[in-house]
Amino acid sequence: MNFDRKNLTDIKLLDLYKKIIKPRLIEEKMLILIRQGKVSKWFSGIGQEAISVGVAAVLEKDEYILPMHRNLGVFTGRDIPLCRLFSQWQGKANGFTKGRDRSFHFGTQEYKIIGMISHLGPQLGVADGIALANKLKKNGKVTAVFTGEGATSEGDFHEALNIASVWDLPVLFVIENNGYGLSTPTNEQYRCENLADKGVGYGMESHIIDGNNILEVYVELTKIVNSMRKKSRPVLVEFKTFRMRGHEEASGTKYVPQELMDLWAEKDPVDTFRSYLIEQKILTVPQDEIWRSEIRKEIDDHLLIANTEAEIIANYDTELNDVYKAYDFEEIIPSEKVEKIRFVDAVSQVLKQSMERHENSVIMGQDIAEYGGAFKITEGFVDQFGKGRVINTPICESAVVSAGMGLSINGYKAIVEMQFADFVSTGFNPIVNLLAKSHYRWQEKADVVIRMPCGGGTQAGPFHSQTNEAWFTKTPGLKVVYPAFPYDAKGLLATSINDPNPVLFFEHKQLYRSIYQEVPTDYYTLPLGKATLLKEGTQVTIIAFGAAVHWALETLGNNPDISADVLDLRTLKPLDTEAIYASVKKTNKVIILQEDSFFGGISSDISAMIMENCFEYLDAPVIRVASLDSPIPFMKTLEDQYLSKGRFETELKKLLAY
Structure with a gap:
């Protein structure tokens, strides 16, 4: 392997080495623990450490990273105490999910790491939302999001890249091309020569980097990320690497030809970098042994802390209380001034008043900007709030919903308009598996309202007339609001936007222009859950x-x-x-x-x-x-x-x- 240090100092080279051996030594310990039955599941990143370590080393501590199964180096690179990671993997309370989710399915605002869900693709859209918030803040921050070669076949991948490109979002899309999606080799997954080529179709800059060469990873990413901070734009990077263990330990690697395993073993990112440093007389064998001994002791000490931690005791109230983020309803009573308006006017009026009240609110949807939306509810909003807060979206509901989650994570309130409630089916996964579960899983709010023009009576047929509230009332973690009158629509939508939990807000299309009512002109709220x-x-x-x-x-x-x-x-x-x-x-x-x-x-x-x-x-x-x-x-x-x-x-x- 050709290591080119460029202008990196010896101190930086040794720092990168210490960063790359730490996840490797933890992994080796985890392989022992899983054989002993002390850990139930493990997704090994052995052979891929240079990518995670390099990304974490290049990004600033307050820049978000969205990793996946095999990115332990991101977590250690952010200096998370090992005892907390061990507690997480053992389902202990000192972890990040209170025993509710396993392995790396968690996030932490403290360390600016946003964990994955098993559906993989939505986290790419979440990165878009986080980056959009950074762009609105004009803080020059970059967001990095990981995915594997298998997930590049998912629609969410393409939706997220398209949005990031159209909106010039500072997202670093990291593809770890490690040869296999579980057992399916790359030649059965896609036909393009390089996954980086997929960026071309979205007008996106892309690069191919040797994912096993820590110096190439660090040097190239440093240039890319510094450039993105100066000029906001997305960049797609394909890292060529290999998965040396099974998809997870139970699956093994019998489906991989031995000669392929042998070839990549020679490219081991830890061993090759160690040899280079010793050859260059930057590292000595005794120093290496001292560092490894120190890390092993840290691992054992922190494992002891996690092992002595009490098992979680199941409690009904604790479980149910964490489904939603606590919210204290604030009753706001308007003045007595009223006007007779339609249902559609009430919705438009409260959206405008809420955006005035919450300067961190963003509304997204198809044709909602200059055109004003299919029902003209947001007509004139661009003139008042600008295109940074009233955003036309491509036709990609899944990534837009996920972006709403990203906005919420990064301090914004997201209001997403489905052009018709029927179209929410293409955004169903992030609603029921991401928004609904985030607070329960790792105590992260999903401050997202999804507006749902719905219902029949207008002869619009099977794809524009459904009232599909039952798709969501079944799902714990969501709130579902369905008003019948302009007065209620205004007060309940105001509260829904105030509420930090995900809300599906149904607006019956036939009522938009047929129902009139005396409605207060001022902003006011009504409580959810009151008939x-x-x-x-x-x-x-x-x-x-x-x-x-x-x-x-x-x-x-x-x-x-x-x-x-x-x-x-x-x-x-x-x-x-x-x-x-x-x-x-x-x-x-x-x-x-x-x-x-x-x-x-x-x-x-x-x-x-x-x-x-x-x-x-x-x-x-x-x-x-x-x-x-x-x-x-x-x-x-x-x-x-x-x-x-x-x-x-x-x-x-x-x-x-x-």
Whole structure:
């Protein structure tokens, strides 16, 4: 291997050597522990240490790094106490996830390291968001994010590169091309000669670096990163390296030809660098042994600390309380000045007022800047807030959601507009696996609101008319808000933006320009998790949300002899069970109306909860009225048949006659 020290001093060379042997010695210890059954899982980075060590050495301590399974050198390079790493790998409380996630699936703001999730790709979009925040702060910071050659086939990889390039984000995309994705060799993963070539398609500067040569890694990255700090832009770097162990230890390496293993063993980044330093009389064998002995002692001492730490004791309250970041609702009461406005106006008004109130807020979405969005909700926002805070996005929902998480990590509030709620399916993974789980996993908030224009009644067909709240009410860690009136939409969206937890905010398209209400002109907030009793009666409780609330009120208007409680849920998570139970215990009959299709909708859970908690108060079965179990159709006659609205009156009267 050709080592070219350039102008690096002996002190710097020895510093890099000490940095590269530390993860190697830890790895060797971990291989012993896993054979002893003291560690359950291990993803070895032996043979790849130069990349992690080099990246960590080049970046400043306050610049974020997003590593993966095999990047122990990033963690040791940031001087994390080894006892904390050992506690993390053993599932102890002194780790970073309170025993809730394993190995390197964690992050730490203290050390500016943001951990991966097993789906790999979303962390690239998170890096985009972190870098966007740095660009808005004009602090000249660079963000580095790792991925493997296998993950370059994921859509998230391409979305993240495209966004970074279009927005000129200072992201260092690090590809560790180590030969295999689990057992699949590179010739079965892609056809281009070099993965660095993929950057060309995105107009992105790219480089190929020998990932086993610590000096080449350090020298080349130093030049690249310094240049990125001066001129904000993304750079793609492919590191050629090899994985000397299995994907994880249990998988082994039997699928790798022995001659290939032998070839790369000769390129070992630790052994070759050691030999070079000794040959150049920069390092002596006795000094090397002293350093290795000191590191081994540090490993043993810190292992003892972790081993003597008590096992985590399971506690219901502790687990449930960490699903969401604690948030104290701040009630803001407006003045008495009101104006009669539409639902769409209320949403636009509170978005503008929230962006004025929170200077660290950013709104992103397709066509939302100069065009003002598909529904003109953000029209005029660019003139007031500028394109740095009102950002048109490419059509890549997954990376945009992930970027929202990155903005949150780096001190911003992210508001993401889905052009239609239906399109959220292409951003589903980062919502349910990243945003929803981050606080529970490693106590990191996800300060992201995703606005969801939804619903039928406009003859928009199967891809623009869904009301898909049930996709998210199932997922712990998300909050789901679904107002029916302009007043509620304004106050609840204000609170959703204030709340540091991820919120799915559903806005029914048919209500946008059909529902008017007297709404305070000032900024105000309403609490999440509180239903509204719109009408009071004695015969039956009607539970609904969104457009279904108006269907229920219309039905009662046509049947003035029916005395009913009408409960508008407003928020689905958290759910106001207290209001539900109180009404049911009073009327003794209940019907739940939802627009979503029947099976698996939230009405099923509400019905079950009522049966479990109010059974003795019921004079009839709980009735659910929902849309057909089919996709929502286009033609009006078919859509009318599909929607639950047309069946509600009949079912209500049958219940009253029970």
